[in-house]
Amino acid sequence: MKILCIGDSLALPGHHNTYEDTWYYLLKRAFPEYDFISFFKRALTTDALVTLGGGEGDVDQRPSGADMLESYMPDTVIIQLGIVDCAPRLLRRFEKKILFYLPKILSIWYVDLVKVIRKRDINRTDVPIEKFQKNFENYLDRANSIKTKKVIIIEIAYPDDRMVKKNQGIIYNIEQYNAFINTLQKKYPFVKVVSPLDARNHNESIYEDGYHPNALGHTLIADAIKIILRRE
Numbered sequence: 001m002k003i004l005c006i007g008d009s010l011a012l013p014g015h016h017n018t019y020e021d022t023w024y025y026l027l028k029r030a031f032p033e034y035d036f037i038s039f040f041k042r043a044l045t046t047d048a049l050v051t052l053g054g055g056e057g058d059v060d061q062r063p064s065g066a067d068m069l070e071s072y073m074p075d076t077v078i079i080q081l082g083i084v085d086c087a088p089r090l091l092r093r094f095e096k097k098i099l100f101y102l103p104k105i106l107s108i109w110y111v112d113l114v115k116v117i118r119k120r121d122i123n124r125t126d127v128p129i130e131k132f133q134k135n136f137e138n139y140l141d142r143a144n145s146i147k148t149k150k151v152i153i154i155e156i157a158y159p160d161d162r163m164v165k166k167n168q169g170i171i172y173n174i175e176q177y178n179a180f181i182n183t184l185q186k187k188y189p190f191v192k193v194v195s196p197l198d199a200r201n202h203n204e205s206i207y208e209d210g211y212h213p214n215a216l217g218h219t220l221i222a223d224a225i226k227i228i229l230r231r232e
Helices: 023-030 093-101 104-117 129-145 161-166 170-187 215-229
Strands: 002-007 035-040 076-080 150-154 191-194
Touching (some): 093 104, 161 170, 191 215
Parallel strands (some): 076 150
């Protein structure tokens, strides 16, 4: 069985995690008979599921939607995306595009100025919720058309106080985006949503920096997915 795994930096090593700590590695070790394929990229958004997008850099180096579905024709897909989409931002989308082409010194000056006159805003996101919805529906419609058996979506994690203090309103955005994610289970019978990470339900730390999961956080994700894969 081919299992395509898609995610942003939360699925990658770093933030004091080794590769062996990641949920991807834990699943590979638990199911050696399955073919796990990884497509992880820092700052990846759901735009990448559909069109070119996801992260800064040369446009030609950004992933296309086919790279995350039709190119592999997977039996199962695991998706961990959403926080980059919904997090309150300091800069508007068009400002980021302009800054990308400006000399570095001007970009730094502009960002420093914005930090003085503006705060992060829940209505200023990299991917507005309407686009987020269309991205997922487009992807799942395509998955259905190629007869993908299962799409497992990891719900957007609820951060601890360290991240909340830096991103006022982030809980509100996470709840809105997650509410939509959970409707997908009703619309698409092959979709399963798991919710392994919620700092509000843990006395122990599950994050390294307020949001990126530590070794325990990765284990919680892997354990939630194992339950579904064992039913296959």
